[in-house]
Amino acid sequence: MIIVYHKANKVLKVSRNQGDLSFLSDTIAAVLVDLAQSYPNDWLIWCTIELESFLNLNQFKNIFHHHKIMASFTSTTQNYIPNAIGYVEESPFIKINKKVKYPSWLMSSEVGGIHASVLNIMGSKIKPEANFDYFLNSVAKLGMLAGLFCYSEPELVSNNTQELKKNYQANNYFLFRFVKQHYKKRWLLLLFFNLLLFEKRFPLLPLCYSLFFKSRKKTHFNLDTISVQSSLKTIDKKTIDVIIPTIGRKEYLYDVLQDLAGQTHLPEKVIIVEQNPIEDSVSELDYLQNEKWPFFIKHIFTHQAGACHARNLAMEQVENEWVFLNDDDNRFDRNLIEKVFAKITRYGAEAITTSYLKPDEIQQYKTIHQSGIFGSGNSFVKSECLKSVSFDKALEFGYGEDTDFGLQLRNQGFDIVYFPDLKITHLKAPMGGFRIPVKKQWEAEVVQPKPSPTILYVLRKHYTMQQLKSYKLVLFLKLLKHESFKDYLKFYKSFRQKWDRSVYWANQLG
Template sequence: MIVIYHQNNKVVEVVQERAQLSFSSTNVLNVLLEIAQANPNQLLLWCDYDLKTNLNFPQIQNIFHHKKIMASYNPYLNSLLSGAIGYVEESPFIKINKKVTYPTWQMSSCAGGIYASVLLDVKNLIPAKGNFEYFLHSIAKLAMENGLFCYSEPLLLNGDFDKVQIKKNNTFVLFQFVKQHYKMRWVFLLFLNLFLYERKVTILPLISSLFYSRRNINKEILSTIEVCSSKNIAETENIDIIIPTIGRKEFLYDILKDFSLQTHLPAKIIIVEQNTNLKSVSELDYVQDEFWPFEIKHIFTHQAGACNARNLAMAETTNEWVFMADDDIRIDISFLKEAFIQIRKFGLEEITFGCYEREYDFNKKYLNEIQWETFGSGCSIVKRKFLKGIQYRKGFEFGYAEDTDFGMQLRNTGIDIVYIPKPEILHLKAPIGGFRTQPVLEWQDDLIQPKPSPTVMLYKILNLSKEEMNGYKTTLFIKFYKLQSIKNPIRYFSNFKKQWKQSLYWANQLKNRA
């Protein structure tokens, strides 16, 4: 590895295995690219000279365990872009948990690293000029969507940091970044949100940003870089399968047969069968009547709800890995074997698979491995030790966003949610799907109907920054206008505020159950 120490945007020294390397410029970007060109297979680190003694060398190989990883750490409170970036992007990558390894494109110049091969692949597409930290943000933002794994990594530095970063956020830089990395409309929405929620009139930054062109990179830009993680991620590869089911006897049988034919057999399958009829008994006679090459734990309950069912099933898991499955999916016989190949290849502790209907448009599929914004409750494998202490929150029962919230809980334990396109899962979307029982929602008879759905609002108040929340409110207001019957803008605005308030009320009621 090669370390570039910088101070006040100028290179102070470059070190490789305690030996000093020469460099022809004091500009950090120029030196970084110069070193990369001369050492295309090396890991390149950068570090603020004031943090030199804090750089945690024993953890470097564990952090950068394959070549498509970019990581940095900002120990201070603020960074290049202010929290106002949340007005533009609502995603898990905005509100960073600095206590754990956390996926984000928001990179820091304080300490970080990237493999030279990645840098060389993108250098001709992202101009190496201007602010060093802006350049790092730009690489991560564009390449993260195309297979680069980007993290805020506290293990990069030792020590406690309680002082506030002295640099001031620059509104011109914020608008420039939005213009270069998002669609044009977000520049104007940023301007609007800053005025609505912060009473800032940012006309000059808005005008200035219009002179910049949007940046793009080729989706296949990193395809030639081989990934082979050095992490010893799986000890036994023993796996439990959890399947909640209700009224899908035939579909469940088919997926059990698929599991029984696997070249890598599961150790145990936990089925949670639900039927709200208090006089009902299990209809899954084949669980006992047929031979299965794995243990089956069958739980029958009169309480409906996917959140409850998955929590019951997770409590019964005992093996190293857990596959969260649905009862209406189909898989090839080599699915679990190929899944563990991918887990070892990328050094993953969670993996979410492509799960598509048979006629799904292939062009709409994600073709690259990416850090995913959500989580698939019916198509994901997770290392069991990270499931301890987290559950599907009861407040989401019979609503939406429970899986997205579960993914956020995993991220906040330090686990990344990674989508892998292969092997695929076929989702049959059984016609008796959905909730299959019609729950009586507590707000369904309210005179003022909540907007958005209280469970969606619950997810947002639990996981979003205030800027993301306000940005969502603005876009919802704009999008919903053409879908509702009130066309008078003043009446619509008044009604929207009431609906939003009602949604907040119910979300907070649900939060107490979460």
């Protein structure tokens, strides 16, 4: 492990194995790149000199448990990249819970680390900036897309550290430059208009300044050459329960159970929550008792329909170390669970999601990476991660319950990793014949809310103010392009009314 101590964007000393190393440059990024070439098997740690005595070195083995991890932490309330990045970033990675390990490309120069093997690949294509914070955020933003695991990690420093009294946030020139180099071109204009509309700023010079910089978005980094073998032990008993909510899909559910019964690594228990909202109805799943199954089946029958309610009921019955959140119209190979445990062991993961395509879909994402989504029908989660989370019943029969659940997990400190070579086919079977149409609370409204109140509810619950405002502007522009010029004023008035009704009903859901 090599530690680079710095202050005011200049290197002060470099330590390795309790001895000091010489360095040719006082630019932090350049020193790290040079060290990576000289010591390709070492971890490279950076630390501002004020935090030297607070480095939590005894936790570093758990933090950097495989070579494709980059982590940092800032004790300040603001990140180097300002909150205005929410105007162009739609992901869950920028609203950081700094009390837990949280997946994010937002990096800090205060304290952090990266393996030399990663920097040797990426440092050769990203110019070592004099501005160290800009360099770190660029590496993380591009690296995350290539499969680098990036975190805000409070365990890097001991709990008795004080917030550093300094302002090191990027100004508008660096912000616009960052957007130009890491996002599609249209986001530059959207950033400009968001700042103009919502903050009454007119950053024309920063916008023009950014045009002189070359985009880094298409720069290719092959991090697959870096071997991954986590030192964390996230599997002990290797036991797993399976959760399946079902309603009116008897034949499809039978195929799912057959796929589970044929697994090379069998589940201990399958928890089936069967819903039938028709009064006095009884279970139609006769094969649960009529056939023998190589696992225990816990069958719950309820007249209360709703996937959120059903999954919450099922989670209360979980007893084993891991949970497979499954669906009643899935199909998968016989070695799925075996392969899942192999991936979990290799990456030290606590929550993973798989490829989840319909039979005729073509797979687009082929890199193992930190996922911005979560699938309640194709994910595997360690049981202890579920103790403080549940499916929000406010989203029953609406949209966004998967997104909300994934964000709850992240805010508890559990990352979600996507594995493209773990495949579950989603048949998207027709809805069960006895489903009763659900009438939304707002269906009788003269002015129908837009967007859906459940979507707005999730956005308001989990996203930043800037992300929400940008969502509103983008939605407005998408709808506006379908209107004729003479109807623009009428459309604007109608859009505001629909948005206001969505806000009203989102508040009612909460």
